[in-house]
Amino acid sequence: MTTVSPSLRRAAGVMLALALVGAASAAPNAGPATPPAAADEATLVQRGAYLATAADCVACHTAAGGKSYAGGNPIASPVGTIWSTNITPSRLAGIGNYTEAQFARALREGVRADGANLYPAMPYTSYTRISDDDVHALYTYFMKGVAPVDLPAPRTSLPFPFDIRASMKGWNLLFNNDKRFEAPAGKSDQWLRGAYLTEALAHCATCHTPRNALMAEDESRAYGGASLGKWYASNISSDPVHGIGGWSQETLVAYLKTGHAPGHALAAGPMAEAIDHSLSKLSDADLDAIAMYIKSVAPVAGGTASQPAYAFGKPATDEARIRGTTMGKTTGATLYSGNCASCHQASGTGAALGGAPSLLHVSAVGRDDPGNLVMAILDGVYRSDKDTPRRMPAFARELDNDEVAxxxxxxxxxxxxxxxxxxxxxQVQALREPAQPGPIVTYARIGLGAAVVVLLVLLGWRFSRFGRRRRTA
Ligand code: HEC
Ligand code: HEC
Ligand code: HEC
Structure with missing residues (x-):
């Protein structure tokens, strides 16, 4: 066979994507299309695989170098490490004994099969919006399309009082509304698809929305930018200066698909992973829908910048001067010349033909907060793009804090x-250190104490009102 039809090629592409997310399915067609009501199992498995990709289940539930979905990925929280669990259909170590109802409850209510509460490191406050049909497809995929792995993931044990999983019941009462996605009236199909993908599955808000003192997403500042510990998930609201209001729809789609938004931004760290594992594998129509929705969210201001971070960028012209005058003395310029210029060029304009990118008009470079730039230098950048993996080396060992600064x-x-x-x-040292447990745990305990008090007051108020209503009725 010498010619391959585009649809076969597309199917092959999707199959590859499925294989990459650990699917063992070998069914003939694939794609995001909504299946007919009585969908056969193979179609359901494929649809589930696509939804799992959109929800990026693999990102948290797979350890570095481990088997897909076998868990064991440490998720740093201010109160200690939460280990993701094995969600392969293994009956010994995974979720092989889960019924569909139990699976739905874990996804939407954050409750395990044994009735214990999950920590909200599992983004059930987003997944609670997933429709019944999509939960069904996801369940079918996890039971029939994922290979079982019989290796248990490490157990999470947080310090008292966070080890009391039942305390999440109170938290859920306040912060998980347990409601499916509701379509507001008067919106186009594309907008609705984008809103559903973004809010229910892709859980962009998990990273990009700042959290309040009780670690819940602050809806009043949705997509306004949040610290993930080391990396900063930028403001992606429609504010033209602090957010991405100035990006065109096409630029945003290009970024979500490839991590390159020419003249605006590059992706590294957790965003690069979200793109490589999940977003780059979504259909163009779905990326278009997500971009349309994100561009429509309310603007959130923040910071003192007077122009967008990406607006900055002039090529450097001082290489000759550096070479001539700073002999022997280490400066930022000599460090750049020695460590970075071979790839990004002395001028900062990058290499032609797919080499290292230009550093001009890159948000991480122009932003007031230097965090992501420092993180890119310390950790390097890895893009697992299947055609051309790209890597920037990590400089954490080569350079000390003064040099990185x-x-x-x-x-x-x-x-x-x-x-x-x-x-x-x-500032550099703070980003090098693992999250300091000491003072933050203390702070969080005070926070939790306060939360419990708030909760009791709220509960008391609710019950007294309930009681009164009952009495008057
Ligand atoms: C942002 C990280 C993250 C993402 C994304 C994520 N999970 Fe989880 N999930 C976790 C963590 C962490 C736990 C364990 C929490 C705990 O022990 O309290 C968990 C627990 C679970 C459990 C409970 C398993 C058990 O019995 O212990 C199920 C089921 C589950 N996840 C399914 C999924 C599915 C399906 C997806 C994709 C739709 C998904 N998760 C996406 C972090 C994540
Ligand atoms: C796991 C956390 C995480 C998730 C999930 C996530 N992001 Fe990000 N995002 C980040 C981080 C961190 C950065 C900063 C990356 C950098 O500077 O290299 C970022 C950067 C961005 C940027 C670039 C903004 C700028 O000004 O440079 C856009 C746009 C963006 N994300 C959109 C999205 C959308 C849309 C989604 C959901 C479809 C999403 N992100 C999901 C963590 C995340
Ligand atoms: C071996 C080549 C190489 C070297 C050396 C190198 N880089 Fe990079 N750099 C890259 C590549 C490749 C990327 C990511 C490309 C992509 O996204 O496709 C990158 C990305 C970046 C980014 C974008 C990060 C973001 O989050 O937006 C910055 C900033 C950066 N490099 C700065 C530096 C600095 C500073 C140095 C010197 C310490 C340096 N690079 C050294 C190849 C290199």
Whole structure:
């Protein structure tokens, strides 16, 4: 056979994507299309696989180098490490004994088969919006399309009082409304599809919406940007200066598909992973819908910037000067010249023909907060794009805190905002350290104590009102 029809090729592409997310299915057609009411099992498995990709279940439920969905990925929380569990259909170590109702409850209410509450590190406050049909497809996929792995994941044990899983019941009462996606009136089909994908499955808000003192998403600042510990999930609201209101729909789609938004941003860290595992594998129509919805969310201001981070960017012209005058002395410029220029060029404009990208008009470089730039230098960047994996080395070992600070300052002031404040060694050290448990645990305990009080008051108020209503009725 010498010619391959486009539909066969597309099917092959989707099959590859399925294989990558651990699907063992070998069914003939694939795609995101809604199946007929009486869908056969193979179709359901494929649809479930696509939904699992859109929801990026693999990201949290797969350990580095481990089997897909076998769990064991540590998720850092301010109160300790929460281990993701094995969600393969293994009856010994996974969810092989889950009924569909139990599976639905785990996804939407954050309750395990044994009745214990899950920590909200599992994004059930988003998944609660998933429709019954889609839960059914997901369940079929996890039971029939995923290979069982009989290896249990490490157990989570948080310090008292966070080890009391039942305390999540109170939290859920306040913060999980347990409601399916409701379509607002007067919106186009494309917008509704985008809203459903974004809010229910792709859980962009899990990372991009700041959290309140009780670790719940602050709806009043939806998509307004949030710290993930080390990385900063940028403001992606429609604010033209602090958010991405100035990005065109096409630019946003390009970013979600490839992690490259020319003239705007690159993706590294957790966003690069979300793109590589999940978003890059969605259909163009679905990415278009997500972008349309994201562009429609309310603007959230924040920070003191007077122009968008991506607006900054002038090529450097000081290589000759560096070479001539700073002999022997380490400066940001010499560090850049020695460690970065071979790929990104002395001018910062990057290599032609698919090499290292330009650092001009890149949000992480132009942003007031230097965090993501420092993280890219410390951790490097890895893009697992299947055709051309790209890698920037990590410099955490080669460079000390002072050097990273000097380098980041140089990169910011040269390729970004010339008036950007100096990055300090202490800022770099803070991003190197693992999340400090000590003081934060104390703080969180005080927070939880306060939460319990608030809760009791709320409950008391509800019951007294309930009682009164009953009495008057
Ligand atoms: C952001 C990270 C994250 C994502 C994404 C995620 N999960 Fe989870 N999930 C977790 C963590 C962490 C736990 C364990 C929480 C705990 O022990 O309290 C968990 C637990 C579960 C459980 C309970 C298993 C058990 O009995 O212990 C199920 C079922 C589950 N996830 C299914 C899914 C499915 C299906 C998806 C995709 C639709 C998904 N998860 C996506 C983090 C995640
Ligand atoms: C696992 C956490 C996570 C999830 C889920 C996530 N993001 Fe991100 N996102 C980030 C981080 C971290 C960055 C910063 C990346 C960088 O600077 O290299 C980012 C950057 C971005 C940017 C670039 C903004 C700028 O100004 O540079 C856009 C746009 C974006 N995300 C959109 C989305 C959308 C839309 C979704 C859901 C479909 C999503 N993200 C899901 C963590 C996440
Ligand atoms: C071996 C080549 C190479 C070297 C050396 C290198 N980079 Fe990179 N850099 C890359 C690649 C590749 C990417 C990501 C490309 C992509 O997204 O496709 C990248 C991405 C970046 C980004 C974008 C991160 C984001 O979140 O937006 C920044 C900033 C950056 N590099 C700065 C530096 C600095 C500073 C140095 C010197 C310490 C450096 N790079 C050294 C190849 C390199």
């Amino acid at each position: 000097m380098l980041a300052t140089y990169v910011r002031q040269t390729f970004g905002n010339p008036a950007a404040p100096v990055v300090t060694a202490a």
